[in-house]
Amino acid sequence: MKPATFDYLDPASVEDTVGLLAEFADEAKVLAGGQSLVPMLNLRLARPAKLVDINGVTGLDHLGTDGGELVVGALTRQRLLEGSRLTTGAWGLLPAALHHVGHAHIRNRGTVGGSIAHADPAAELPAAVCALGARMVVRGVSGTREVAAEEFFRGYFTTAVEPDELLTEVRLPRWPARSGGAFVEVARRQGDFAQIGVAAAVALGEDGEVLRAGIAVAGAATEPVIAGDVVEGLTGRRPTTALVEELAGTFAAGLTPPSDLHGSAAYRRQLVRHLLPRAIDRSVRAALDAAPA
Structure with missing residues (x-):
């Protein structure tokens, strides 16, 4: 199977991306790792008029700490987070969950933000970020907002991200040392x-x-x-x-x-x-x- 016809858009910045999403809204789909979206396109379960590829967007693949929080950019590859030395203590839940995600070659390409935004109810990462009390950072043309994990997932393949918004990072609070x-x-x-x-x-x-x-x-x-x-x-x-x-x-x-x-x-x-x-x-x-x- 091959996907239905779409226009390919290749923004270089978060600002450009949210501008395109604001312009095309429900007509657009965001492509990150593509491990879920590409099969859906090929099976024609998804038929977006515009495909917004964010792999060239700078500033979305960061991984580090900020004020004691673990901060994971939406384009961070799952394999990178799985092997990070930062995932200690309660954050060790993340590599434990990622170990069950597909296979290594899938995790090499799959992104943290892509799995969370896709919101498959059987997926491992959404449950993991809920257990850790994460906050999702969402960006639109009107600014940035944070959504708590318990309010982020709204149903089957549905999240609090609006059609004109982009999930940019996940912030996981600090846990006690023990x-x-x-x-x-x-x-x-x-x-x-x-x-x-x-x-x-x-x-x-x-x-x-x-x-x-x-x-x-x-x-x-x-x-x-x-x-x-x-x-x-x-x-x-x-x-x-x-x-x-x-x-x-x-x-x-x-x-x-x-x-x-x-x-x-x-x-x-x-x-x-x-x-x-x-x-x-x-x-x-x-x-x-x-x-x-």
Whole structure:
């Protein structure tokens, strides 16, 4: 299959890009890594009149820290973030999640911002940034705004980014030194999207109690599901096996995941009930191995 006819646009700056998006709005699609969009174009599931290629845009592939936050440019390649020395502590959730994204050659080309903006409900990165409490920076002709992860994902392939806006970077808040992150999932094959994936980050106090936690689930709804009740139940308490399993069971029972050829709703709820304690346990173990606060 070949894509339908489109006009190819190659801006060199963020200003040029948002200008084009403001001009063409719903007619345009942004091309970053292309690992999701190009197959959709070839299958004619997407038929944009204008294709805006941002690979030549300067200033979108940065990766570093700013005031204690981890800052990831939208064009940062997934493989670069996966191997970064910056992803320690709770931020270790990011390489753990990225390890499950496709295969190495896909991550070499795929971008962090592209995966987040695509907002596939079974994708790993959206769940990871939700668990870490990230903020997405969005730029339009009228200026820049930040959107919290819990408000960013609006449904199936839908985000808070307007047609005339561009996701430019992801900012992840600082976590305590004694913190850890983990991602676990069940997929039909290595590299497939998750049937269920669980992203977890935990920070521990000196006595082993949970100071802070973040948990999100992929594949259980039309967008990542943030397990707020589980986080609330853990905070200020020791994450014992009995407590975690009780919280996971209650949380899973309240989910209404989709059913499809790859698994029923009941099967997905069972996966959440089993995977969520595993993700928390791995996060706690990572936090215990981290330097003391």
